[in-house]
Amino acid sequence: MFSRFGSRVTVIHNGNQIVPREDPEVAAELQRALESEGIKFLFDARTTRAEKRGNAVVLTIEHSGATSTVSGSHLLIATGRRPNTEDLALDKAGVETNKDGTVKVNSRLETNVPGIWALGDVKGGPAFTHISYSDFQIVYANLIEGKDLTIDKRIVPYCVFTDPQLGGVGMTEKEARAKGFKLKVGKVPMSYVARARERDETAGLMKLIVDATSDRILGATVLSSDGGETVHILYTLMLADQPYTLLKGAVYIHPTLAEGLFFLMDDVKPVAEQEIPQQKTA
Incomplete structure (x- = not known):
């Protein structure tokens, strides 16, 4: 900006x-x-x-x-944030916190003190507004409706609102490798996508990380104009616990950015079990 x-x-x-x-x-x-x-x-x-x-x-x-x-002329310091829980005197209520000041919660978002809950950034984890909304839904269901929802299997999509946008969900390739998955990977540049070429916005790429054993999507990245929108398609497939092949050969509207998924699905193939190359820096 x-x-x-x-x-x-x-x-x-x-x-x-x-x-x-x-x-x-x-x-x-x-x-x-x-x-x-x-x-x-x-x-x-x-x-x-x-x-x-x-x-x-x-x-x-x-x-x-x-x-x-x-x-x-100006200096912007982006060093992150920390919760101001020390102002809440939580120790007087017996509520435990982590070393970084975040409130300790279980998978139901309840603290160590029954009946006291924490949601949003203050509990730690991904600091996204949409996670706070999801936390609210879980706490409301558990506290008001008597349900037993947890965050254990929650899949978290995210977007970095740069230009192009960096939309992502699930694991990166390096994270999936570290967890021992055998992988299939697909990757295509946005220059393959007609809509991106028409708009002269070809910077970026689409990348898909797949479990080679089950063909389930482990993670996805869409670095493109409106990447935060497009990645929701892949996120939905993860929520449905369906293989990536469900989208292979699908009919995509032309010309749309989502049409890039046609090329992405066709590019998915097994990869060698080796470290991914590191970025060279100046």
């Missing part, structure tokens, strides 16, 4: 890729899209000093074995 308003933007990150949870090629594709808009990235960089010099903010950083400075 700031770059499109005309600002020169430099992102300083102490890790080796953006969106660190994602597979390296997904992160690299998003990085290329953002760099095409003039955004600069510095990876494996450590900020050692921040100071005000006149109207500028100056950062001293260690990067690539050298010390340098980056200056700008």
Whole structure:
């Protein structure tokens, strides 16, 4: 957003890729899209000093074995959030918290004190508004309706609202490998999709992670315009616990972004049991 308003933007990150949870090629594709808009990235960089010099903010950083400075008119620090549960004096009610301040809950979202529940960001886990909505549904069902719903098998979709959007659900390839799954993987660039070409929005890709034994979807990524919308199709198939082949050969409306699933399903094939390549960084 700031770059499109005309600002020169430099992102300083102490890790080796953006969106660190994602597979390296997904992160690299998003990085290329953002760099095409003039955004600069510095990876494996450590900020050692921040100071005000006149109207500028100056950062001293260690990067690539050298010390340098980056200056700008504004500084945005994105270091995450932590719950302010210390203000609630939960210990007086006997409610336990984790070391990071989040409230301890069981799979039903009930604390260690019967009748006290926690939902949303304060309980830890994925910090998404839609997770808070889902938490509410579970707590309401358990507390008011006397049901026994849990979060144990909840599948969590998400979206990073960059441009292109990064829509995802389930496991990444590296996570699935770490869990020992034998995999099939499909991947297609958005340049294959007619709708993306018509809109001149071909940055991005679609990726599907499949359990080779059952053909069930383990995870999916849609990095594209409206990727957060398209990924819901794959999420629905996961909810239904149906094999990915249900969508193979389906008729997709032309021209739509969802038509890319036609190519994605055709690309799914077994992959060698080896580590996925790591992203090279500057």
